[in-house]
Amino acid sequence: MFRTDNKNVYELTEKAQKLFEADDFAGALEAINRAISILPRNVDLHDFKSDILFHSGDFEETIKELEFIETLDPGDASHYSMESLCYLQMGEDEKALELADKAIKVDNDYEFSYYNRAKALNNLGRTEDAISAYKLSLEKNPSDPDGHRDLAELYLDAGNYKMAERELKLSLRFRKNDKITNDLMVELKLATGGAFEFTKALLDAFKNTADTDYLVRITDFLLDNGDMDNAEKIAKDFYNSALDNLDMASNLAKVYYIEQKYDMGNGIFKEYIKRNNNIEANEEYIKMLVTTAQYDLALS
Structure with a gap:
């Protein structure tokens, strides 16, 4: 990864890499700082x-680190773009926009800068500019899921459901x-279908994410519309397909x-508790007993 024959630096960077991959950022930072102390002007290390x-x-x-790198290796769009991303994370959108523009000026083929620019414009409430910027960003990187999602949300807010769905x-x-x-x-299907x-849409969302909250929402939707029979049938199906899932047990009990x-x-x-006797299940059962005014059972 690093262009050096220095054995100590190599070992330290290898150690930093392993710690970084293990999410031990403090340890990784300590190791890389030791490597930098040996080769203080090595851009790869910084x-x-x-x-x-x-x-x-x-x-x-x-x-601060990126600004120092720029003194060693000026005019690199990736550094300006990463600065822009930092400012986005900090909520400083004007500064993020400035750095994204700077990155694009240095290298108009560096695709990530365009997304940062669009995101900053979006955060600043400049909706029309943001839509144009997202379109340009997606021309540069058509497979960017974040760009398509953010653009969809802008279309959804504007009531342009056809483009939002696309x-x-x-x-x-x-x-x-x-x-x-x-x-x-x-949300789109609730508004239009x-x-x-x-x-x-709820079922598809569950298939995509494995988040059982979507299945609970299907049951709640049927209950809210007075369709008790189908609510019970579907809740049973969900429960029987995942007998060890507390959300599905609670959903059917509800x-x-x-x-x-x-x-x-x-x-x-x-x-459920017979199969999975844990604190969470017992707490959920007691909560349901209290909610349904079965106080004697809750206290027993």
Whole structure:
């Protein structure tokens, strides 16, 4: 990774890399600082240090490190772009925009700068400029799921549901498991579709993310619309397909409680606790007993 024959530096950077991959950022920083003390003007070492600082969440120190790197290796768009990203993380959007523009001026083919620029404009509330910037960013990097997702959200806010759906589908094509993108698709279908499309969107979101909250929302939607029979049927299906999932047990028990089938609801919890006797399950059962005014059982 580093252009040096110095054995000590090589060993220290290898150590830093392993610690970095293990998310031990303090240890990685200590190791890379020792390497830098041997070769203080090695750009690769300082680049690695800036990565460690960024991933540790110390954006101010990352910026200082990048500014030092620029004295060693001026005119590198990747450094300006990373500074821009740091300012975005810190909520300093005007500065982020300035650095993104600087990166683009240095190298108009460095694709990541365009996303930073669009994000900064979006955060500043310059919606039309942001839409144009996202489009340009996606011309540079068509497979960027964040760019498609952010653009979709702007279209959704503007009521342009057709374009929002197009961008969401593209975002999901490149990254299916992003919860924000799936939430936006569910929101879109709630605004534009009927019951079938909305529940299908929730089911698709569950398939994409494995987040059982989407299944609970299907049950709640049916309950809110007075469709008790289907709510119970679907909640049973969800429960039977994941017998060791507390969310699904609680979801089915909730349906029984709403139907005033208290013994059946309690039975679901008892079955679950027999298989998975843990604190979380017992706490959830007690909470449900209190919610349904079964105080004697809750205290027993």
